[in-house]
Amino acid sequence: MSWKIIQRYRYILEEERGTIRKDWGGRLAIALAYPNRYHLAMSNLGFQTIYTVLNSFDHVVCERVFLPDPEDMEEYQRTNTPLMSLESQKPLQDFQIVAFSISFENDCINVLKILEMANIPLMSEDRGENHPLIMAGGVVTFLNPEPLSPFIDLFIIGEGEEILGEFLRILNHCLEKGLGRMERLEYLGKEVEGIYIPQFYEVGYDSQGRIKYFQPKGGLPDKIKSGRLKEVDKYITQTQILTAHTEFSNMFLIEIGRGCTHGCRFCAAGFIYRPPRMRDWYRLKDMALKNMHKTLKIGLVGAAVSDLPNIPTLCQSITCRGGKVSLSSLRADTLTKELLEAIKEGNSRAIAIAPDAGSERLRCVINKGITEQDIIEAVCMLVEGDIDTIKLYFMIGLPTETNRDVEAIISLSKRLKHHILSSSKGKRIANLSLSVNSFIPKPFTPFQWVPFERVKLLKEKMRLIRKGLKGERKIQVTFDLPKWAYIQALLSRGDRNVGKILMAAHKLNGNWKEAYKIVNVNPDFYVYRKRDFDELLPWDFIDHGIKKGYLIEEYKKAMECKTTPICQPESCQRCGVC
Ligand code: SF4
Numbered sequence: 001m002s003w004k005i006i007q008r009y010r011y012i013l014e015e016e017r018g019t020i021r022k023d024w025g026g027r028l029a030i031a032l033a034y035p036n037r038y039h040l041a042m043s044n045l046g047f048q049t050i051y052t053v054l055n056s057f058d059h060v061v062c063e064r065v066f067l068p069d070p071e072d073m074e075e076y077q078r079t080n081t082p083l084m085s086l087e088s089q090k091p092l093q094d095f096q097i098v099a100f101s102i103s104f105e106n107d108c109i110n111v112l113k114i115l116e117m118a119n120i121p122l123m124s125e126d127r128g129e130n131h132p133l134i135m136a137g138g139v140v141t142f143l144n145p146e147p148l149s150p151f152i153d154l155f156i157i158g159e160g161e162e163i164l165g166e167f168l169r170i171l172n173h174c175l176e177k178g179l180g181r182m183e184r185l186e187y188l189g190k191e192v193e194g195i196y197i198p199q200f201y202e203v204g205y206d207s208q209g210r211i212k213y214f215q216p217k218g219g220l221p222d223k224i225k226s227g228r229l230k231e232v233d234k235y236i237t238q239t240q241i242l243t244a245h246t247e248f249s250n251m252f253l254i255e256i257g258r259g260c261t262h263g264c265r266f267c268a269a270g271f272i273y274r275p276p277r278m279r280d281w282y283r284l285k286d287m288a289l290k291n292m293h294k295t296l297k298i299g300l301v302g303a304a305v306s307d308l309p310n311i312p313t314l315c316q317s318i319t320c321r322g323g324k325v326s327l328s329s330l331r332a333d334t335l336t337k338e339l340l341e342a343i344k345e346g347n348s349r350a351i352a353i354a355p356d357a358g359s360e361r362l363r364c365v366i367n368k369g370i371t372e373q374d375i376i377e378a379v380c381m382l383v384e385g386d387i388d389t390i391k392l393y394f395m396i397g398l399p400t401e402t403n404r405d406v407e408a409i410i411s412l413s414k415r416l417k418h419h420i421l422s423s424s425k426g427k428r429i430a431n432l433s434l435s436v437n438s439f440i441p442k443p444f445t446p447f448q449w450v451p452f453e454r455v456k457l458l459k460e461k462m463r464l465i466r467k468g469l470k471g472e473r474k475i476q477v478t479f480d481l482p483k484w485a486y487i488q489a490l491l492s493r494g495d496r497n498v499g500k501i502l503m504a505a506h507k508l509n510g511n512w513k514e515a516y517k518i519v520n521v522n523p524d525f526y527v528y529r530k531r532d533f534d535e536l537l538p539w540d541f542i543d544h545g546i547k548k549g550y551l552i553e554e555y556k557k558a559m560e561c562k563t564t565p566i567c568q569p570e571s572c573q574r575c576g577v578c
Contacts, residue, residue, distance in 0.1 A: 002079040005072055006089045012038065013086065017294060018241040020051070021087065022061040028168070030054055031085050031095040031132070033065040035102060035110035038086075041066055042246035045237060045253045045301055046138060047101045050160055052240045054099075057168055063087040065098070067110045068117075076117060083117035092118035095132050100152075102138040105491035106484060108148055111136070112506040115151065122503065124153050124199055129181050140491075142226055143268055143443045144539040147491050147498035149198035153185060156194060157542055158227030159258070159273075161235045163194040189220045194227035201541070203496055209525060211495060211536040223543045232258055232277045238287055242294055251297040251326065254287050255279070256311075260303035261566040262331075264356070265367045265558050266398065268442035269303055271551075272544045274577040275569045276303075281310040288318050299326045306334040315342030329354070332378035333370045340385040350433075351382055352391035357398060358408030364561045365400050367554075372412065379416050382430065383423040389431045390420070396461045397439040397453030399558065406461045409436070410468035413475055420474070434477040436465060438485035442492055443539040444546060446554035449531040452489040458482040486527060487512055494526045495538035547576035 013019055032051055034041035041047055041064075054062035063085035068076055076083065082091040092098055098120070100111055112122055115134070121127050124134065136148060137156035145155045156163050170191050174184040182199075189197035200220045204213040216222060229235065237255035244250050257278035260270045288298050298318050305311065305327045315325045325346035332353045343351065355375050357363045363370065382390050394409050413434060420430050438458050441447045462479050469475050490498060501523060504515035516523050531537065533552055540548075557564060569578045 002075050002081045004075055005068075005079075005081060005084065008072060009084070009086050009089050012243075012245065015245060016241050016243045018239070019087065020055045020062070020240070022055065024061055024088070027059055027061040028097070028171075029090075029095040030060055030062045030097040030099055031065045031092050032062050033092075033098055033100045033111075033114055034067075035100055035107040035114060036067050036104075037069055038066045039069075039246055042241065042243055043248040043251075043253075044101070044103060045239070045255055046103060048240045048253075049235075049237050049255075050099075050101055050137070050164075053161055053164055053235070057165075059172070060168065063090075063095075065092060065114065067114060082119050083114060092120065092132065098132045098134050100134075100136040100138070102136055102140040102148075105140055105488045108140065108491055108502060109506055109510060111148065111151060112502065116506075122506075123150055125150075127153070127181070133181075133184075139269070139272070142272065142542065142544075144492060144494070145196060145198070146496050146538040147494040147502055149496050150499040150503075152198065154188060155196040155198070156227070157196050157224045158194045158544075159229045160227070161229055163192065163227035166192050167195060186218060186220070190218075193225050196224045196542075198496075209497075209522075211538060214536065214541050223541055225543045226272070226545075228545075229258060229277070232279050233283055236287060238291070248297075248299055248326075250295045251299045252288075252291050252295050253299040253301050254284060256284060256300050256302040256305055256308050258302075261307060261568075262304060262369055263367055263554075263564055263567065264369075265365070265446045265554055266356070266395065266439060266442070267303075268445050271444045271546055271575075273303070274544075274546065274567070274575065276567050278308055281308065281314055284308075285314055285317050288314070288323070289321065292318070292321060292323055296323045297326065298323050299328065301328040304329055304331055304334075306330045306339060312336065312338035312342050315339065315346065319345035324348075327351075330378075331370065333374040335378045335381055337381065340381055344385050344387075349387065350389035350391060351387050352393060353378055354393035355412065356393060356395050357401075357405060358394060358410070358412045359405045361561060362398055362401060362405045362408070364563055365558045366398060367558070367563050369563065369566070372415075375412070376416065376419055380419055380423045383420050383427075386427065387430055388428070389433050390416075391433045391435060392416075394434060394436045395439040396436055396465075397458050399439075399441075399447055399450045401453075403461075403464065406464050407468065409434075409465055413469060414472065417472065417475055429474055432475045434465075434469075434475065436462065436477060437480045438482055440485060440489045440492055443537070444542075444544055444551070446551045446558055448537065448551065449533065449535075449555065451530045452486065452493075452527045454528065455482040455486055458485070483512075486523075489527045490523050493538075494523075497521045498523075498526060545575075545577040550575045 134153045136152045142157045185197045200217050206212045239253045259273035259276035261276045441450045500519045504519045505512045508514050
């Protein structure tokens, strides 16, 4: 046991406000693990929400666990200390449940690291009665849990808030009845909607490695219906713990709603969080004002924050009390003078908008629903509002993309710079900061059948953009690394066999290149292969309520460059969710 780590954890706790402390006596102990460092985890509202929800049950004590920082990692290894929770510094082996909250595919490898550091067998089948139950939830797992399925005993598929209550009730019943580990898992898989127990599902493959069948053993359901929060206002989704030692340092985050009306065809969140559900704005105002004594920095988060009716009034009610508002996302077509005024009063110096594609044609393909004129008007408005840095998000490798579309990113950026110069009128000239990322075809979107762009081509497209904007003052460009995007695509689109690559990459300390060589599973088969509409996809057993036929229809419309109007839940039934 390392005294140094214990002291460091105590220091972190002293720096926090809102930590929940509970006695263990007789309670179900759950370690909520974030598979990355504290600094990132504590800005994740989903992680904080599940911490609050689990601790809201009187019979539960939930503590947090993180991937240690490099210096702590060394200390853990040097002293041979098993991984500990933050709150009580108890080893993970002492908990009855270890629950992972996973938001990013590239964090999956850290799940294995955490289990290893806790001396818990990595494979689900190797765990016995005395090991904690290993659970996982979070958006990565309800898009496609399969690459992680050899390591996880139980997945929570869907929005956790509603499923967790029923899960805990049934688990209690199992414990009271004295059921063993496997009986407990089987019972939970049968009785609780939204629970997926991979060990109880058998997968068969054809000679080419495509899935031939996916079937439950015993009486478990064929399809796992994902959990969905019916009344968003029933739960408060906001920061529980404030700390300076995180990305959004001392910022109080409030979720304005779930889902998004726009149906951008590349966006998984826009499909799996359907229907769009906005919170009542009076309630949001109440949440903000009640917590402003803790911090004046309020962050409003959601898929399309500027779509919230009354958003300018909400922002003003915060800024007029001395608060500073930060918005996670702005749509170019919903930016108004009133909203900008409110953002300005909150002292925001940088604002991001996402054209996503450079050409009008490609924006139609992805159903972005904004025109070049919308983007220009938004940028001019931001300049007039004295914003220093305008961030623009673009993707490369989108379906049907040609070099002309990539060149359109360059020409649009130059035109925007021209508009910035002419709107600046003697003021300080705003910077244009481009963030260019590789498109990942995600499950449950109309693009789930398309292949990931070849890494070689992505690099060429990046070179084209770099060259096209070389020497342009006031325009900066950053790119993601295609090799990491490739791994993200592999974990998004893979089946159970990809778990073997994940295990090898873990054993090789994250050397994926070597892992691809030593495992007899071809990663390109998952990443670069176009899938047929009638192929059984690894994630097809999850039911998010969206009809596959609707996704196919949307795919075909994309290929014909036709757009689809926004969601209108009161009158529309087209995708099957409402
Ligand atoms: S049924 Fe219509 S309104 Fe409801 S989520 Fe689907 S597309 Fe949107």
